[in-house]
Amino acid sequence: MLNEIKKDAQTRMAKSVEAFRHDLVKIRTGRASTAIVDHLKVNYYGSDMPLAQVATVAVTDARTLTITPWEKQIVGAVEKAILASDLGLTPNTAGTTIRLNLPALTEERRKELTKLVHSESENAKVAIRNIRRDANQQIKELLKEKKVTEDESGRMEAEIQKVTDSAIKDVDEVVKAKEQELMAV
Known part of the structure; x- marks a missing residue:
């Protein structure tokens, strides 16, 4: 039961990162796509x-x-x-x-697009944190119903946090790559 919660959270977080990647494709960089x-x-x-x-x-x-x-x-x-x-x-x-x-991007426009990328990344991170909150709530409900022990609950919440950290790290890597793409002249 706890593993199902973790797998569900992992899947949903991966989908959030992928949706973020897909949203960034629409932000043009000066190269045609x-x-x-x-x-x-x-x-x-x-x-x-x-x-x-x-x-x-x-x-x-x-x-x-x-x-x-x-x-x-x-x-x-x-x-x-x-x-x-x-x-x-x-x-x-x-x-x-x-x-x-596609016209060449000006320095000012590049900076605006970088800010847009950062704002989109914050939205993706919020979505990931919401998934973590949902998973932790499910674990607490199982604990309340006495279907899992305190130790199992704590261990699983720690694992959910690791999955969350990994997903946020993926978002940061995508942002870094997009920034480099935007700032390349």
Whole structure:
């Protein structure tokens, strides 16, 4: 029973770290990546579809993305989705091909993005600590119901803390890697 609580906490913490990693992909670094436009939705015949389901997205060079819609009619819808997004990029259209040029990041913008990364990391750490709190609460309930001893309870809480420390260390490593990526010119 205690091992199940620990495994559940480990799994949920790993998912939190992975979700944090996925969120950081959206923060652009100056290098082109198809992940920058993954979250865009395009109005396609009355329903919102992910961009990847209506167009091919490719990295042309270090600072250019090329989007090629599968149907000529939706080029305008893709442009609208890009303009309406939080990317701050202007699409250049030539026929059925849309190019997104990623400008070089200024020093000031790099620092802003670093602050954003740190704020996102705090959110991930809070989520991890909440998982720890939930696991410890479950252990205390088992202790209250006399299904485990005081020693087992203390030992398991210590193990949960080790798992928590490990997950927070993973978040810090992800932050450090993203910072280096952002500050690289």
